[in-house]
Amino acid sequence: MGFSRLFHLLLFLCITSIVWSQTRQKPQFTPGERDIFVDSLWNEIYGELPSQWSVDRGGIENMIMEDQPVIGFISSITEIAPRMSEEVYLPKTFTIEMEVYFHNQGNEGYTIEFNKGAYVFRISRDGVSHRPGFPRIKLDELVGWRKIQVAVNGASLKVYYNGERLVNHPDMGIEPTELNLKVLSHNISKDKYAMIRNIRVAEGGGGLYDRFNTTGVLELNNIHFDNNKAPIRPDAEPAVERVANMLKRYPDLRVQIEGHTDSNGAADFNLELSERRAVA
Secondary structure (H helix, E strand, O other), X not given: OOEEOOOEEEEEEEEOOOOOOOOOOOOOOOXXXXXXXEEOOOOOOOOOOOOOEEEEEOOEEEEEEOOEEEXXXXXXXXXXXXXXXXXXXXXXXXXXXXXXXXXXXXXXXXXXXXXXXXXXXXXXXXXXXXXOOOOOEOOOOOOEEEEEEEEEEOOEEEEEEOOEEEEEEOOOOOOOOOEEEEEEOOOHHHOOOEEEEEEEEEEOOOOHHHHHXXXXXEEEOOOOEEOOOOOEOHHHHHHHHHHHHHHHHOOOOXXXXXXXOOOOXXXXXXXXXXXXXXXX
């Protein structure tokens, strides 16, 4: 039996007086729920051009390091972008995850650019820098693989390095719609290539309350129902539970719930079905 995927759930913020816990928790990165772009590199051919990337400058190559597939940057300066079918592919809320390699030599570094350089931030052996006028964030000596995680909600940006949040910027001045990666390799004549692996861009992410409090609206597109029925499908329970946990944590929060169906069928039936699904 088919099910309606176009139904989505909207929560509207009605009261924002929140009772905050006395204990401050360490900010955690939460990955997005729906894949936009994923490249694990396991299906690539060693020595060939990575199939999911376009190269605007320089060169890249599929390599193996420590029995793991990686993208190696074989030019001193390389600019690449995900191969996507649409020019605008980043939603309002999304996350980026990747691992990058440092030899701790020279000017090696990894720069993520949004909207063709409209906003950039760079992670290098000297630290994390973003937007002119913001101080560089120093890092410990970089050798080996490091995990980079990025969370974007509208114009706000958070950057995590090895699980620690280093950047919490409330307004980039833009809302990203596309991304590019600019990489500097050092001493490629001695095989000191910059490298990346395990790349994932996904819609969603971040703490639900942070997303909710930023815009006053939380839209959930992973609440599924059987065709023309109101009971929530079992695969939607994790999403519902996350919302329930948020409401439990902030007991003074009041929300309005709306449900929407697709346009198939009679309008009166869809309205009544939408109300029953919102109740569910």
